[in-house]
Amino acid sequence: MKIMNKINRLERILHHAYTTTPFYMDSDDDYINDIRGKGFVLKEESDWEKIPLTKKEDIVLHKDSFISSHYLSLYLQEKLLQVSTSGSTGKCVEIYWSKSDNNRSLMPLWLKRKRYYQINPHDRHCYFYTGRKLGETDIETEDIGYARGFCKSNLNEKKLVQIWYEMIAYNPIWFVLQPSMGALLAKVVETYNLPMIPNLRYIEMSGEMLLPAVREQIERVLHVRIANQYGCVEMNSIAYECSEGYLHCMEENVFTEILDDDGKAVSEGEEGNIYITTLLNYAMPLIRYQIGDRGRFVNQRCDCGNHETIMELSNGRNNDWVIDNNGEYINAYIFIRCITNTNIICENAIYQFQVIQHEIGRFSVNLVIDDEFPAEKIRSLFLENLWQTSLSGAAVHFNFHPNLYPDSSIGKLKWFINEMNLTEINREE
Ligand SMILES: [Zn+2]
Numbered sequence: 297m298k299i300m301n302k303i304n305r306l307e308r309i310l311h312h313a314y315t316t317t318p319f320y321m322d323s324d325d326d327y328i329n330d331i332r333g334k335g336f337v338l339k340e341e342s343d344w345e346k347i348p349l350t351k352k353e354d355i356v357l358h359k360d361s362f363i364s365s366h367y368l369s370l371y372l373q374e375k376l377l378q379v380s381t382s383g384s385t386g387k388c389v390e391i392y393w394s395k396s397d398n399n400r401s402l403m404p405l406w407l408k409r410k411r412y413y414q415i416n417p418h419d420r421h422c423y424f425y426t427g428r429k430l431g432e433t434d435i436e437t438e439d440i441g442y443a444r445g446f447c448k449s450n451l452n453e454k455k456l457v458q459i460w461y462e463m464i465a466y467n468p469i470w471f472v473l474q475p476s477m478g479a480l481l482a483k484v485v486e487t488y489n490l491p492m493i494p495n496l497r498y499i500e501m502s503g504e505m506l507l508p509a510v511r512e513q514i515e516r517v518l519h520v521r522i523a524n525q526y527g528c529v530e531m532n533s534i535a536y537e538c539s540e541g542y543l544h545c546m547e548e549n550v551f552t553e554i555l556d557d558d559g560k561a562v563s564e565g566e567e568g569n570i571y572i573t574t575l576l577n578y579a580m581p582l583i584r585y586q587i588g589d590r591g592r593f594v595n596q597r598c599d600c601g602n603h604e605t606i607m608e609l610s611n612g613r614n615n616d617w618v619i620d621n622n623g624e625y626i627n628a629y630i631f632i633r634c635i636t637n638t639n640i641i642c643e644n645a646i647y648q649f650q651v652i653q654h655e656i657g658r659f660s661v662n663l664v665i666d667d668e669f670p671a672e673k674i675r676s677l678f679l680e681n682l683w684q685t686s687l688s689g690a691a692v693h694f695n696f697h698p699n700l701y702p703d704s705s706i707g708k709l710k711w712f713i714n715e716m717n718l719t720e721i722n723r724e725e
Pocket of ligand 1: 317540541542544598600642
């Protein structure tokens with residue numbers, strides 16, 4: 297994203313962070329000391345690149361020193377909105393927002409929902425939430441404003457059918473779903489030939505990667521328009537898919553950068569780590585914060601009329617690590633590449649997948665595939681496309697499932713799990 301377009305808002309949040317927020321105030325970085333005296337005025341683009349980066353681990357370690365002193369009283373009175381996200385190590389990261397900043401940061405998304413998909417804040421929608429009481433078997437629901445949430449714990453086909461009928465009764469116009477939940481719903485609707493939800497016409501996907509096969513399946517079965525929304529609790533919305541199918545950065549809400557592994561800006565169009573600076577969260581300002589995803593900017597004008605930068609996400613989080621035959625850590629992204637290549641050859645026959653590393657040289661691969669495609673063929677294509685010589689000879693056990701359900705503790709389908717005890721692992725560089 298072009299820095300100079302955002303310079304005033306970046307200077308404002310920078311000044312706020314470095315003058316009111318203990319974590320940043322304690323910084324004795326040379327460049328920070330240099331511009332501190334000048335009131336955090338950024339003269340040129342390269343000035344911004346000298347501002348230190350922030351990691352998720354910093355929040356885990358320093359917690360409330362990320363709260364601005366201007367909001368400390370609200371924080372202590374528990375009047376800030378609190379949301380949490382789980383890091384790769386399972387540690388929860390607590391994020392705080394003032395209610396007004398949170399509402400302001402959601403505005404651009406609402407405006408775009410309306411502009412592209414004619415969705416208004418008063419249109420009913422449904423979503424799934426992670427179970428809070430494990431072991432409950434009844435359908436639990438929650439109603440918040442114009443939305444009804446359904447509990448995601450203990451899902452099976454029978455429960456999904458029940459939920460679907462409850463949804464029909466509620467008659468929402470749209471859904472917010474993780475792709476794994478969309479795939480499950482489409483599957484039961486198709487399998488049991490369930491009636492459609494009369495008003496349903498749009499599904500917003502977020503939280504997991506959306507494989508093309510899943511997208512096609514949901515669009516075909518549920519007759520809806522699908523859009524990807526890329527966001528996180530730390531920032532709210534980061535990018536949103538327009539009517540032309542491109543993911544535009546939410547430039548009113550956040551400033552996005554793509555940096556290489558050394559924290560330097562990548563060349564135009566190159567893939568790298570995504571770093572986000574909030575433009576709206578003044579209670580807990582996060583500056584140049586590594587979100588844990590990878591992506592690239594696409595230098596292209598879009599016919600939708602939105603001139604905000606287009607980005608492409610590399611599928612999946614980059615914070616899970618595979619340990620190869622030599623004991624070296626390698627990014628689990630190798631499996632995404634493998635699935636993507638296999639899907640290209642077998643016409644998107646893989647709907648869902650999950651790879652588990654049990655120990656060095658031993659993996660399980662759980663797959664949901666198109667029934668009409670021979671499983672044996674997928675198995676051999678997967679192994680052929682793994683291309684990782686340091687994993688060669690590994691025992692890979694394939695399991696084919698009718699469905700894969702999200703992990704009930706995190707509410708997501710984790711596509712890679714390393715069961716080895718990665719105690720020293722904290723490689724979210
Ligand atoms: Zn567009």
